[in-house]
Amino acid sequence: MNPRPTLERVWYGYLAAVAFAAVVGADATQSVGDRLAHLATHAAVLLAVVVVHWLAVRRSPAAARPWRAALAIVGLPVVFSAMAWLLPAVHPEPYEWLWLAVDRAWFGGDVGALVIPWLRPWSVELLQLVYAVFYFVPIAACVGAGWRCGAAAFDRALLGIVGGFLASYLGYLLVPTLGPKVVLAFAQPLEGLWWTASLRASIDAAEANPWDCFPSGHTMLTVTSLLLLWRWNRRWCAWLLLPSLLLIASTMLLRYHWAVDVVVGAAAAWPCLRICDRLADRDGWPAVATPA
Numbered sequence: 001m002n003p004r005p006t007l008e009r010v011w012y013g014y015l016a017a018v019a020f021a022a023v024v025g026a027d028a029t030q031s032v033g034d035r036l037a038h039l040a041t042h043a044a045v046l047l048a049v050v051v052v053h054w055l056a057v058r059r060s061p062a063a064a065r066p067w068r069a070a071l072a073i074v075g076l077p078v079v080f081s082a083m084a085w086l087l088p089a090v091h092p093e094p095y096e097w098l099w100l101a102v103d104r105a106w107f108g109g110d111v112g113a114l115v116i117p118w119l120r121p122w123s124v125e126l127l128q129l130v131y132a133v134f135y136f137v138p139i140a141a142c143v144g145a146g147w148r149c150g151a152a153a154f155d156r157a158l159l160g161i162v163g164g165f166l167a168s169y170l171g172y173l174l175v176p177t178l179g180p181k182v183v184l185a186f187a188q189p190l191e192g193l194w195w196t197a198s199l200r201a202s203i204d205a206a207e208a209n210p211w212d213c214f215p216s217g218h219t220m221l222t223v224t225s226l227l228l229l230w231r232w233n234r235r236w237c238a239w240l241l242l243p244s245l246l247l248i249a250s251t252m253l254l255r256y257h258w259a260v261d262v263v264v265g266a267a268a269a270w271p272c273l274r275i276c277d278r279l280a281d282r283d284g285w286p287a288v289a290t291p292a
Contacts, residue, residue, distance in 0.1 A: 002060060004283035007068055007159050008053040010276070011075075014166040015046055018079070021173055022086055030089035038085040045075050061155060068158060069142070076165050081208035083169065087176040088211075095177040095214065099258035100184075110180050112255035113187060119253065125192035127250035130243055132199045134218050137244060138165075141225035144236035152286040156277070157228045159285075163276040164224045164269065168217040171264075176211035180255040190254065200254075216257045219248050219265035224273055231290055 022038060048071055056064035103110050119127075138161045146154030190196060222244045229237035248266070251257040281287075 002057060003280075003285045005053045005056040005064075006276075006279045006283045006285065007155075007162060008049050008056065009283075010159070010163050010166060010279070011045075011049040011071075014079070014170065015042055015049070017170060018042060018086070018173065021090055026086060026089040030086070034085040034089075038082055041078060041082040041085075045079055048075060062151065065151065065155065068155075072158060072162050072165075076162065079166075080169060080212070083172055083211065084209040087172065087209065090173065090176065092176065095175050096179070096183045096258070099177060099214070099260050100180075102260045103258055106259060110184055110255070111252045111259050112180055113184065115253050116186075116188065116190065116255075119190075121191050121193050121196075124190050124254075125194065125196050127246060127254055128190075128192055128196045128199050130246045131218070131250040131254060131256070132203065134222070134247060137225045137240065137247065138221050140236065140240060141228040144229050144233035145231075148233035148236075148291060149288050153232045153288040156280055156285065156288060157232070159280055160224055160228055160273045160276045161221065164221050164272050165217065167268065167272045168215055168220050168265070171215045171268075172209070172212050175214040177213035177258070177261070178210055179213045179257055182210055184255070186255075213257050213261045214264065215268055216248075216251050216261040216265035218251050218257070219262045220269050220272070222247055223266050223269035227269060227273055232288065233291075 019042065022035070026035070052064050052067045052071055055067060100110065107114060142154055142157045142161060145157035190200070226237055226240065226244055229240065248262060251262055252259055
């Protein structure tokens, strides 16, 4: 008998939560076009999840594995971007001002603004490059786990990564927050060497949902990835440790996130991963031994 489709259940739970918020929480400021676009997008993702669910149950986890990975690669950015149609109409309190007050209480001001005068162009370039390749870190966690410990480790790592991403998206739904780069003017521009300006412009253009600060998904998923690699591929964990720490620092120093976003994102990684572990254990997923 095949294990229960835990990953698809996580997707169902997320889609149900977003549907509930869209029906109950959205106010009259959301246009009919936005409502229809939001509904159609999530209906398409739901259909894909149902198909993968069928493969996992009727065929095997091995048959569903590439499609689960493909759904994560395509579906996660899609549902993230679709938040842009919903969040402006769901309790749009200006939480960013609360987090700015926390920054000022902790550090005496916006962290990025305090540090930017000390950054040299080469360090800005490095931080921007590291920030831009964020998505390769969770991919590396799944591939590294599977490479070292086999398909069962890949499946559990994918569950932890998808669960972490979707949990962070629910955070955006509960506490929609704009980042420092949107709210506060730069006293001086961030100057890199070659690609900083174009990378920032590309990231801004691709980011359909700007209310994506709390918690910091970059931090949460980077920490989750390191935890997975520490568990199943410590050599890769060692290789990724310094780039990951730079990535987390870049979220504040380049003014994408408030300090509290990073703290909460880092703190949420382990509990979320443990919940995914417990769900997989309950549903009969194969256990994976930690390599010596």
